Amino acid sequence: VQVVVGNADESGRRTLQVHSRPDADGDDSRPWTTHATGALTADSPSTDGATNLTAWPPAGASEVELAGVYERLAEQEYAYGPAFQGLRRVWKGADEGELFAEVSLADEQRTDAERFQLHPALLDSALHLLLPGVVDEDRAAVLPFTWAGVSVHAVGASVLRVRLAQTGPESVALDLADATGAPVATVESMAYRPLSKD
Template sequence: GGVQLQVRVSDGDDGPRTVTVSSREGEGEWVRHAVGVLAPAGSEPVPAPLAVWPPAGAESVPVDDAYERFAQRGYGYGPAFQGLRRVWQAGDTVYAEAELPQVIDSDVAGFGLHPALLDAALHGLLAAGTSDGSGGTGLPFAWSGVRLLAGGARHLRVVLARGSGGVSVTAFDGVGQPVLEARSLALREASAGQLSGSGRQVRQSLFTVDWVPLTTPQASDAAVQWVRHGQSVESEVPPVVVAAVPTAAPGASAPQAAQLA
Protein backbone atom coordinates (compact mmCIF):
# COMPACT_ATOMS: atom_id res chain seq x y z
CA GLY A 1 0.00 0.00 0.00
CA GLY A 2 0.93 3.63 -0.32
CA VAL A 3 1.74 6.30 2.22
CA GLN A 4 -0.01 9.66 2.00
CA LEU A 5 1.79 12.81 3.13
CA GLN A 6 -0.19 15.87 4.17
CA VAL A 7 1.18 19.38 4.75
CA ARG A 8 -1.50 21.77 6.03
CA VAL A 9 -1.08 25.53 6.40
CA SER A 10 -3.66 27.52 8.36
CA ASP A 11 -5.54 30.46 6.87
CA GLY A 12 -4.53 33.96 7.86
CA ASP A 13 -3.45 37.38 6.74
CA ASP A 14 0.20 38.34 6.43
CA GLY A 15 1.05 37.22 9.96
CA PRO A 16 2.37 33.89 11.22
CA ARG A 17 0.58 30.72 10.10
CA THR A 18 0.59 27.27 11.64
CA VAL A 19 1.86 24.40 9.51
CA THR A 20 1.47 20.69 10.29
CA VAL A 21 3.04 17.64 8.62
CA SER A 22 1.15 14.33 8.86
CA SER A 23 1.03 10.97 7.11
CA ARG A 24 -1.06 7.82 6.99
CA GLU A 25 -0.91 4.38 5.43
CA GLY A 26 -3.81 3.55 3.15
CA GLU A 27 -7.04 4.63 4.82
CA GLY A 28 -5.60 4.48 8.35
CA GLU A 29 -5.43 7.22 10.97
CA TRP A 30 -3.40 10.35 10.30
CA VAL A 31 -0.20 10.55 12.37
CA ARG A 32 1.19 14.02 13.05
CA HIS A 33 4.98 14.28 12.76
CA ALA A 34 5.72 17.99 13.04
CA VAL A 35 4.12 21.31 13.93
CA GLY A 36 5.63 24.65 13.02
CA VAL A 37 4.93 28.31 12.41
CA LEU A 38 5.47 30.14 9.14
CA ALA A 39 6.35 33.81 9.59
CA PRO A 40 7.51 36.54 7.21
CA ALA A 41 11.23 36.48 6.54
CA GLY A 42 13.17 38.87 8.74
CA SER A 43 10.55 38.89 11.49
CA GLU A 44 13.14 37.64 14.00
CA PRO A 45 16.65 38.99 14.45
CA VAL A 46 19.52 36.94 13.02
CA PRO A 47 22.38 36.03 15.40
CA ALA A 48 25.33 38.38 15.12
CA PRO A 49 28.42 37.02 13.38
CA LEU A 50 30.86 35.19 15.61
CA ALA A 51 33.60 37.68 16.47
CA VAL A 52 35.86 35.69 18.83
CA TRP A 53 36.77 32.00 18.48
CA PRO A 54 37.58 30.06 20.53
CA PRO A 55 35.67 31.85 23.31
CA ALA A 56 37.69 33.55 26.02
CA GLY A 57 37.83 31.67 29.32
CA ALA A 58 36.59 28.33 27.94
CA GLU A 59 38.62 25.24 28.81
CA SER A 60 39.68 22.83 26.09
CA VAL A 61 38.17 19.33 26.17
CA PRO A 62 40.30 16.49 24.70
CA VAL A 63 38.67 14.82 21.68
CA ASP A 64 41.51 12.68 20.26
CA ASP A 65 39.83 9.51 21.53
CA ALA A 66 36.30 10.89 21.61
CA TYR A 67 34.75 8.34 19.28
CA GLU A 68 36.39 5.45 21.14
CA ARG A 69 34.80 6.78 24.35
CA PHE A 70 31.44 7.18 22.60
CA ALA A 71 31.61 3.53 21.51
CA GLN A 72 32.22 2.48 25.13
CA ARG A 73 28.98 4.25 26.02
CA GLY A 74 27.17 2.25 23.34
CA TYR A 75 27.10 4.88 20.61
CA GLY A 76 29.21 3.75 17.65
CA TYR A 77 29.68 6.17 14.74
CA GLY A 78 30.76 5.25 11.23
CA PRO A 79 33.49 7.26 9.47
CA ALA A 80 30.98 9.54 7.72
CA PHE A 81 29.73 10.80 11.11
CA GLN A 82 33.07 11.27 12.87
CA GLY A 83 33.26 14.98 12.18
CA LEU A 84 33.96 16.42 15.66
CA ARG A 85 37.32 18.24 15.70
CA ARG A 86 37.63 20.47 18.79
CA VAL A 87 35.61 21.17 21.95
CA TRP A 88 35.72 23.77 24.72
CA GLN A 89 33.51 24.19 27.78
CA ALA A 90 32.63 27.13 30.02
CA GLY A 91 30.03 26.32 32.69
CA ASP A 92 26.88 24.97 31.05
CA THR A 93 27.94 26.08 27.57
CA VAL A 94 29.85 23.84 25.16
CA TYR A 95 31.69 25.16 22.11
CA ALA A 96 32.51 22.72 19.33
CA GLU A 97 34.08 22.63 15.89
CA ALA A 98 32.93 20.05 13.35
CA GLU A 99 33.67 19.47 9.69
CA LEU A 100 32.31 17.16 7.03
CA PRO A 101 34.65 14.12 6.74
CA GLN A 102 36.43 13.55 3.44
CA VAL A 103 34.65 10.20 3.00
CA ILE A 104 31.54 12.23 2.15
CA ASP A 105 32.14 13.41 -1.40
CA SER A 106 28.55 14.41 -2.16
CA ASP A 107 27.70 17.97 -3.13
CA VAL A 108 26.72 19.82 0.05
CA ALA A 109 24.76 22.30 -2.06
CA GLY A 110 22.02 19.69 -2.22
CA PHE A 111 21.41 20.10 1.51
CA GLY A 112 20.39 23.08 3.58
CA LEU A 113 22.82 21.63 6.12
CA HIS A 114 24.32 18.19 5.60
CA PRO A 115 22.80 15.80 8.19
CA ALA A 116 26.17 14.22 9.03
CA LEU A 117 27.63 17.65 9.77
CA LEU A 118 24.64 18.65 11.91
CA ASP A 119 24.92 15.40 13.86
CA ALA A 120 28.67 15.84 14.39
CA ALA A 121 28.06 19.38 15.67
CA LEU A 122 26.11 17.89 18.58
CA HIS A 123 28.87 15.46 19.55
CA GLY A 124 30.45 18.19 21.64
CA LEU A 125 27.77 17.51 24.25
CA LEU A 126 28.95 13.89 24.48
CA ALA A 127 32.62 14.86 24.59
CA ALA A 128 32.00 17.33 27.39
CA GLY A 129 30.24 14.63 29.45
CA THR A 130 31.92 12.04 31.64
CA SER A 131 35.49 11.44 30.46
CA ASP A 132 35.64 7.83 31.70
CA GLY A 133 32.94 6.68 29.30
CA SER A 134 30.39 5.96 32.01
CA GLY A 135 26.85 7.22 32.25
CA GLY A 136 24.16 7.45 29.63
CA THR A 137 24.08 8.99 26.21
CA GLY A 138 21.73 11.86 25.43
CA LEU A 139 20.06 11.29 22.07
CA PRO A 140 18.51 14.19 20.11
CA PHE A 141 14.76 13.86 20.62
CA ALA A 142 12.82 17.05 19.79
CA TRP A 143 13.77 20.31 18.10
CA SER A 144 11.97 23.63 18.65
CA GLY A 145 12.39 27.01 17.00
CA VAL A 146 14.75 25.87 14.24
CA ARG A 147 15.90 28.36 11.58
CA LEU A 148 18.31 27.60 8.75
CA LEU A 149 20.10 30.85 7.95
CA ALA A 150 22.58 29.73 5.26
CA GLY A 151 23.36 26.61 3.27
CA GLY A 152 26.38 24.81 1.85
CA ALA A 153 28.58 24.74 4.98
CA ARG A 154 31.26 22.06 5.31
CA HIS A 155 32.67 23.42 8.58
CA LEU A 156 30.76 24.55 11.68
CA ARG A 157 31.52 26.41 14.88
CA VAL A 158 28.72 25.61 17.31
CA VAL A 159 27.55 27.09 20.61
CA LEU A 160 25.57 24.57 22.70
CA ALA A 161 24.05 26.19 25.79
CA ARG A 162 22.36 23.92 28.32
CA GLY A 163 19.25 25.23 30.04
CA SER A 164 16.16 24.05 31.91
CA GLY A 165 14.22 23.69 28.67
CA GLY A 166 16.90 21.82 26.76
CA VAL A 167 19.94 22.88 24.75
CA SER A 168 20.00 25.94 22.51
CA VAL A 169 22.03 25.45 19.33
CA THR A 170 23.67 28.27 17.36
CA ALA A 171 25.92 27.27 14.45
CA PHE A 172 28.29 29.43 12.39
CA ASP A 173 30.44 28.67 9.38
CA GLY A 174 34.24 28.74 9.29
CA VAL A 175 34.37 32.54 9.03
CA GLY A 176 31.78 33.17 11.75
CA GLN A 177 28.65 33.80 9.70
CA PRO A 178 25.41 32.32 11.18
CA VAL A 179 24.21 29.05 9.61
CA LEU A 180 21.57 27.62 11.94
CA GLU A 181 19.72 28.55 15.11
CA ALA A 182 17.57 26.29 17.28
CA ARG A 183 15.82 27.69 20.32
CA SER A 184 15.70 24.33 22.08
CA LEU A 185 16.87 20.76 21.55
CA ALA A 186 15.48 18.19 23.98
CA LEU A 187 17.65 15.16 24.65
CA ARG A 188 16.44 11.75 25.73
CA GLU A 189 18.82 9.72 27.88
CA ALA A 190 19.66 6.17 26.80
CA SER A 191 21.97 3.70 28.52
CA ALA A 192 24.73 1.78 26.76
CA GLY A 193 22.68 -1.39 27.22
CA GLN A 194 19.72 0.10 25.40
CA LEU A 195 21.88 1.22 22.49
CA SER A 196 23.81 -2.04 22.10
CA GLY A 197 20.85 -4.33 22.70
CA SER A 198 22.56 -6.17 25.58
CA GLY A 199 20.19 -7.90 27.95
CA ARG A 200 17.90 -8.94 25.15
CA GLN A 201 17.75 -12.48 23.86
CA VAL A 202 17.96 -11.26 20.27
CA ARG A 203 19.37 -7.92 19.21
CA GLN A 204 16.87 -5.90 17.22
CA SER A 205 17.96 -4.92 13.73
CA LEU A 206 16.47 -3.64 10.51
CA PHE A 207 18.51 -6.26 8.65
CA THR A 208 18.67 -9.97 9.46
CA VAL A 209 20.24 -12.97 7.76
CA ASP A 210 18.16 -16.14 7.61
CA TRP A 211 19.38 -19.62 6.66
CA VAL A 212 16.83 -21.24 4.36
CA PRO A 213 17.55 -24.95 3.83
CA LEU A 214 16.94 -26.42 0.39
CA THR A 215 15.45 -29.85 0.03
CA THR A 216 17.48 -32.40 -1.91
CA PRO A 217 15.72 -33.21 -5.19
CA GLN A 218 14.85 -36.79 -5.80
CA ALA A 219 16.81 -38.72 -8.41
CA SER A 220 15.22 -38.68 -11.82
CA ASP A 221 15.25 -41.36 -14.50
CA ALA A 222 14.26 -38.83 -17.13
CA ALA A 223 16.36 -38.29 -20.23
CA VAL A 224 19.20 -35.82 -19.75
CA GLN A 225 20.72 -33.54 -22.39
CA TRP A 226 24.09 -31.87 -21.83
CA VAL A 227 24.71 -28.52 -23.49
CA ARG A 228 27.72 -26.22 -23.58
CA HIS A 229 27.55 -22.64 -22.34
CA GLY A 230 25.68 -20.58 -24.92
CA GLN A 231 24.51 -23.60 -26.92
CA SER A 232 20.80 -23.85 -27.64
CA VAL A 233 18.88 -27.00 -26.77
CA GLU A 234 16.94 -29.11 -29.18
CA SER A 235 13.51 -28.08 -30.33
CA GLU A 236 11.97 -30.69 -28.03
CA VAL A 237 13.40 -29.87 -24.63
CA PRO A 238 13.94 -32.97 -22.49
CA PRO A 239 12.78 -33.00 -18.85
CA VAL A 240 16.33 -32.38 -17.59
CA VAL A 241 18.94 -30.11 -19.23
CA VAL A 242 22.41 -29.81 -17.73
CA ALA A 243 24.43 -26.78 -18.88
CA ALA A 244 28.18 -26.64 -18.30
CA VAL A 245 29.18 -23.00 -17.63
CA PRO A 246 32.74 -21.69 -17.51
CA THR A 247 34.22 -20.76 -14.16
CA ALA A 248 34.54 -17.10 -13.25
CA ALA A 249 37.75 -15.34 -14.09
CA PRO A 250 40.30 -15.08 -11.25
CA GLY A 251 39.50 -12.12 -9.07
CA ALA A 252 35.86 -11.94 -10.16
CA SER A 253 33.46 -10.82 -7.48
CA ALA A 254 30.68 -13.05 -6.18
CA PRO A 255 27.98 -11.08 -8.05
CA GLN A 256 29.96 -11.40 -11.30
CA ALA A 257 30.35 -15.14 -10.82
CA ALA A 258 26.66 -15.53 -10.06
CA GLN A 259 25.67 -13.51 -13.10
CA LEU A 260 27.93 -15.65 -15.30
CA ALA A 261 26.31 -18.79 -13.98
Protein backbone atom coordinates (compact mmCIF):
# COMPACT_ATOMS: atom_id res chain seq x y z
CA VAL A 1 0.00 0.00 0.00
CA GLN A 2 1.27 3.47 -0.88
CA VAL A 3 -0.21 6.73 0.42
CA VAL A 4 0.96 9.90 -1.32
CA VAL A 5 0.32 13.33 0.21
CA GLY A 6 1.19 16.27 -2.03
CA ASN A 7 2.82 19.56 -1.12
CA ALA A 8 0.58 22.23 0.37
CA ASP A 9 -0.71 24.86 -2.06
CA GLU A 10 -1.13 28.53 -1.13
CA SER A 11 -4.32 27.75 0.84
CA GLY A 12 -2.75 24.84 2.73
CA ARG A 13 -4.69 22.22 0.74
CA ARG A 14 -2.86 18.96 -0.05
CA THR A 15 -3.76 16.26 -2.55
CA LEU A 16 -4.04 12.68 -1.30
CA GLN A 17 -3.78 9.39 -3.23
CA VAL A 18 -3.97 5.79 -2.05
CA HIS A 19 -2.43 3.08 -4.26
CA SER A 20 -1.70 -0.63 -3.96
CA ARG A 21 -0.11 -3.47 -5.89
CA PRO A 22 0.31 -7.18 -5.24
CA ASP A 23 3.38 -8.41 -3.44
CA ALA A 24 5.66 -9.33 -6.33
CA ASP A 25 8.60 -10.93 -4.49
CA GLY A 26 10.99 -8.13 -5.37
CA ASP A 27 9.58 -7.43 -8.85
CA ASP A 28 9.17 -3.64 -8.80
CA SER A 29 7.86 -3.48 -12.38
CA ARG A 30 4.27 -4.30 -11.44
CA PRO A 31 1.94 -1.29 -11.83
CA TRP A 32 0.29 0.52 -8.92
CA THR A 33 -3.52 0.68 -8.81
CA THR A 34 -5.07 3.93 -7.57
CA HIS A 35 -7.95 3.24 -5.14
CA ALA A 36 -8.71 6.69 -3.79
CA THR A 37 -7.94 10.35 -4.40
CA GLY A 38 -8.89 13.33 -2.31
CA ALA A 39 -7.73 16.50 -0.63
CA LEU A 40 -6.75 17.38 2.91
CA THR A 41 -7.23 20.80 4.46
CA ALA A 42 -6.31 22.26 7.81
CA ASP A 43 -9.54 24.22 8.06
CA SER A 44 -11.36 23.91 11.35
CA PRO A 45 -14.60 22.19 10.40
CA SER A 46 -17.78 24.02 11.27
CA THR A 47 -20.59 22.16 12.98
CA ASP A 48 -23.16 24.62 11.63
CA GLY A 49 -24.59 22.10 9.12
CA ALA A 50 -24.61 19.15 11.52
CA THR A 51 -27.98 17.78 12.59
CA ASN A 52 -28.64 18.22 16.31
CA LEU A 53 -28.70 14.74 17.86
CA THR A 54 -29.00 15.72 21.53
CA ALA A 55 -32.68 14.67 21.72
CA TRP A 56 -32.44 10.87 21.67
CA PRO A 57 -34.06 8.73 20.51
CA PRO A 58 -35.26 11.02 17.70
CA ALA A 59 -38.80 12.37 18.01
CA GLY A 60 -41.31 10.53 15.83
CA ALA A 61 -38.91 7.70 14.96
CA SER A 62 -39.98 4.05 15.14
CA GLU A 63 -37.53 1.43 16.40
CA VAL A 64 -36.47 -1.46 14.17
CA GLU A 65 -36.07 -4.94 15.69
CA LEU A 66 -32.41 -5.99 15.55
CA ALA A 67 -32.46 -9.38 17.28
CA GLY A 68 -30.16 -11.74 15.36
CA VAL A 69 -29.12 -9.08 12.84
CA TYR A 70 -25.51 -10.25 12.54
CA GLU A 71 -26.57 -13.87 12.25
CA ARG A 72 -28.90 -12.87 9.38
CA LEU A 73 -26.10 -10.93 7.74
CA ALA A 74 -23.77 -13.94 8.07
CA GLU A 75 -26.35 -16.04 6.20
CA GLN A 76 -26.02 -13.50 3.36
CA GLU A 77 -22.22 -13.91 3.44
CA TYR A 78 -21.45 -10.70 5.36
CA ALA A 79 -18.86 -12.03 7.80
CA TYR A 80 -18.30 -9.48 10.57
CA GLY A 81 -15.94 -10.32 13.40
CA PRO A 82 -16.76 -9.26 16.97
CA ALA A 83 -15.00 -5.87 16.63
CA PHE A 84 -17.28 -4.92 13.72
CA GLN A 85 -20.62 -5.94 15.24
CA GLY A 86 -21.32 -2.52 16.72
CA LEU A 87 -24.93 -1.89 15.71
CA ARG A 88 -26.97 -1.59 18.95
CA ARG A 89 -30.28 0.12 18.07
CA VAL A 90 -31.91 1.40 14.88
CA TRP A 91 -34.87 3.69 14.15
CA LYS A 92 -36.69 4.72 11.00
CA GLY A 93 -37.11 8.48 11.04
CA ALA A 94 -40.35 10.35 10.57
CA ASP A 95 -38.97 11.69 7.27
CA GLU A 96 -38.73 9.32 4.30
CA GLY A 97 -35.19 8.06 3.76
CA GLU A 98 -33.97 9.02 7.24
CA LEU A 99 -32.48 6.38 9.56
CA PHE A 100 -30.97 6.66 13.03
CA ALA A 101 -28.76 4.26 14.93
CA GLU A 102 -26.66 3.76 18.03
CA VAL A 103 -23.33 2.05 17.43
CA SER A 104 -20.61 1.27 19.92
CA LEU A 105 -17.24 -0.40 20.17
CA ALA A 106 -16.88 -3.72 21.95
CA ASP A 107 -15.23 -3.41 25.37
CA GLU A 108 -11.96 -4.78 23.95
CA GLN A 109 -11.74 -1.93 21.39
CA ARG A 110 -12.75 0.99 23.63
CA THR A 111 -9.20 1.59 24.87
CA ASP A 112 -8.11 2.04 21.23
CA ALA A 113 -10.70 4.74 20.44
CA GLU A 114 -8.29 7.59 21.29
CA ARG A 115 -5.81 6.32 18.68
CA PHE A 116 -8.17 7.21 15.81
CA GLN A 117 -9.82 10.33 14.47
CA LEU A 118 -12.83 8.02 14.11
CA HIS A 119 -12.49 4.34 14.96
CA PRO A 120 -12.93 2.31 11.74
CA ALA A 121 -15.18 -0.24 13.45
CA LEU A 122 -17.56 2.54 14.54
CA LEU A 123 -17.74 4.03 11.04
CA ASP A 124 -18.25 0.61 9.51
CA SER A 125 -21.03 -0.18 11.98
CA ALA A 126 -22.75 3.11 11.13
CA LEU A 127 -22.90 2.01 7.50
CA HIS A 128 -24.53 -1.33 8.37
CA LEU A 129 -27.84 0.54 8.05
CA LEU A 130 -27.38 0.19 4.27
CA LEU A 131 -27.08 -3.61 4.33
CA PRO A 132 -29.93 -5.85 3.16
CA GLY A 133 -32.07 -7.15 6.00
CA VAL A 134 -31.01 -4.62 8.64
CA VAL A 135 -33.82 -2.12 8.00
CA ASP A 136 -35.33 -3.31 4.72
CA GLU A 137 -35.37 -6.93 3.56
CA ASP A 138 -35.42 -6.00 -0.12
CA ARG A 139 -32.51 -3.51 0.00
CA ALA A 140 -29.86 -4.24 -2.62
CA ALA A 141 -26.28 -4.97 -1.55
CA VAL A 142 -24.08 -1.89 -1.94
CA LEU A 143 -20.56 -0.66 -1.20
CA PRO A 144 -19.39 2.88 -0.37
CA PHE A 145 -17.90 4.44 -3.51
CA THR A 146 -17.22 8.17 -3.18
CA TRP A 147 -17.00 10.35 -0.07
CA ALA A 148 -17.35 14.15 -0.21
CA GLY A 149 -17.45 16.90 2.41
CA VAL A 150 -16.06 14.77 5.24
CA SER A 151 -15.34 16.73 8.44
CA VAL A 152 -14.21 15.42 11.83
CA HIS A 153 -15.27 17.58 14.78
CA ALA A 154 -14.06 15.47 17.74
CA VAL A 155 -11.83 12.44 18.27
CA GLY A 156 -11.82 9.38 20.50
CA ALA A 157 -15.53 8.46 20.44
CA SER A 158 -16.38 4.89 21.46
CA VAL A 159 -20.16 5.31 21.06
CA LEU A 160 -21.97 7.10 18.24
CA ARG A 161 -25.41 8.40 17.50
CA VAL A 162 -25.91 8.16 13.74
CA ARG A 163 -28.24 9.95 11.37
CA LEU A 164 -28.23 8.68 7.79
CA ALA A 165 -30.34 10.60 5.28
CA GLN A 166 -30.94 9.59 1.67
CA THR A 167 -29.81 12.46 -0.58
CA GLY A 168 -30.26 10.75 -3.96
CA PRO A 169 -30.95 7.35 -5.55
CA GLU A 170 -27.43 6.16 -4.64
CA SER A 171 -26.18 8.63 -2.02
CA VAL A 172 -26.60 9.47 1.64
CA ALA A 173 -25.45 12.13 4.12
CA LEU A 174 -24.19 11.16 7.57
CA ASP A 175 -24.20 12.96 10.90
CA LEU A 176 -22.25 11.27 13.70
CA ALA A 177 -22.42 12.43 17.31
CA ASP A 178 -21.15 11.12 20.64
CA ALA A 179 -23.33 9.71 23.43
CA THR A 180 -24.32 13.24 24.51
CA GLY A 181 -25.22 14.37 20.99
CA ALA A 182 -22.09 16.50 20.47
CA PRO A 183 -20.93 16.37 16.81
CA VAL A 184 -18.14 13.90 16.00
CA ALA A 185 -18.18 13.90 12.18
CA THR A 186 -20.29 14.88 9.19
CA VAL A 187 -20.31 13.54 5.65
CA GLU A 188 -22.09 15.76 3.14
CA SER A 189 -22.35 12.95 0.60
CA MET A 190 -21.41 9.30 0.41
CA ALA A 191 -22.23 7.74 -2.94
CA TYR A 192 -22.59 3.98 -3.08
CA ARG A 193 -22.76 1.42 -5.85
CA PRO A 194 -24.53 -1.93 -6.18
CA LEU A 195 -22.49 -5.00 -5.34
CA SER A 196 -23.20 -8.36 -6.95
CA LYS A 197 -22.30 -11.54 -5.10
CA ASP A 198 -20.27 -12.59 -8.16
